[in-house]
Amino acid sequence: MRIFFVVVLLAHSHFYVQAQSGITLSQELRSHDEIKTRNYYALHIMQAKQKDVLKGLEKRLESKTKKEVTVTKNVLNIEKVVYKELGTDSFNISVEVRELENATLCYFAIDLDSVPVGAISHPELDIKLNKYLKRFGLAMYLDAIDDEMDQEQKLLKSIEKELRSTYNESDKSENKIKQNQVEIELTKEELEVNKSNRKSKLTEIEAQKLTVASSSGTSAENQETEKQKLSNLEGEYKKLKSEYKKMQGKTSNLEHEIRNLELKKEKSDMHAETVKQRLADQNLVIEKVKDKQFQAENDLNAIN
Structure with missing residues (x-):
């Protein structure tokens, strides 16, 4: 006895779902063929991609047989094949695999001695076929969910990486702020020392001016020496003033950088909160995918 699966594309009506x-x-x-009407098995698999179903169906139809499937575009055919789970009859199978939005639809039709097989005409065989097709459909659905899980896990890792990077940016800003604050404190101490040194230097300059004035009655060489001392003191004072201005500029720049770093840290912290929410949402997505996996596995195991 032979069973023949046929693909049909035209008008249809449902027997049961x-x-x-x-x-x-x-x-x-x-x-x-625009004249006859016959029975077909329609298997709708959510999330599965056409190319994956074609590959999986070809492997499934050839499994534990010595037959080969011929593939013409999106139609698979195998002839005179026997499946133990369906009995001892030989089958001719033709399947059309259609790609839908986020799903794949497979059309099967079965002939037994040129008679279409269905629930009414072949009730016992229909029960076996339903189990056979549902096992295949659930297996493909589980493969699709596994692919979905892989993608969602990749996205989760990407979000986790983004969160770590955001935390690192915030920490870098905070550490730099602390470094700048320490540098400012040290510079302020140096400014105070500079003030004290300049004050002392002014006192020395005033004293040296008196020395220069009182040396007018001495030798020219001595007068020149005292004048040189005064010039040196004035140069040292000028250098202290220049260093003071540089340190003031340094402090100002550090304070300006701190303000920018504080703004940067604030943005990083705000972004971190957003990423944390995305991470929480993604974990919920993964939990939902796990629930789908669990339910599909239970359904597959429940098929006797």
């Missing part, structure tokens, strides 16, 4: 997590299996009466 069986739905499980991620898949829907129904039987439909669809027009064939």
Whole structure:
């Protein structure tokens, strides 16, 4: 006895629908060669991609047989094949695999001695076929969920990396602020020392001016020596003033940098809160995918 799966594209009507997590299996009466109407098994697999279903179905149809599937575009055919789970009859199978939005739809049709197989005409065989097709559909759905989980896990790792990077940026800003604050304190201490040194230097300059004035009656060489001392003191004072201005500029620059770093840190902290929320949301997404996996695995295991 032979069973023949046929693909049909035209008008149809539903016999019944069986739905499980991620898949829907129904039987439909669809027009064939514009004259006849026959029964088809329609397997709707959520999330599955056409190319994956074609590959998976080819492997499934050839599994534990010595037959080969021929593929023409999106249609698979295998002839005179026997599956132990379906009995001892030989099958001719033709399947059309259609790609839908976020799903794939497979059309199967079965002939037994040129008679279309269905729930009414072949009730016992129909039960076996339903299990066979649902196992395949759930397996493909689980593969699709695994792919989804991989993508969601990659996204989770990307968000975690972004959060670590944001925390690092905030920490870098905070550490630099602390370094600048220490540098400012040290510079302020140096400014106070500079003030004290300049004050002392002014006292020395005034005293040296008196010395220069009182040396007018001495030798020219002595007068020149005292004048040189005064010039040196005035040069040292000028250098102290220049250093003071530089230190003031340094302090001002450090304070300006601190303000910018504080703004940068604030932005990093705000961004971190946003990323943390995205991370929490992504964990919820992954939990939902896990729930789908768990339900689909239970449904698959429940098929006797």
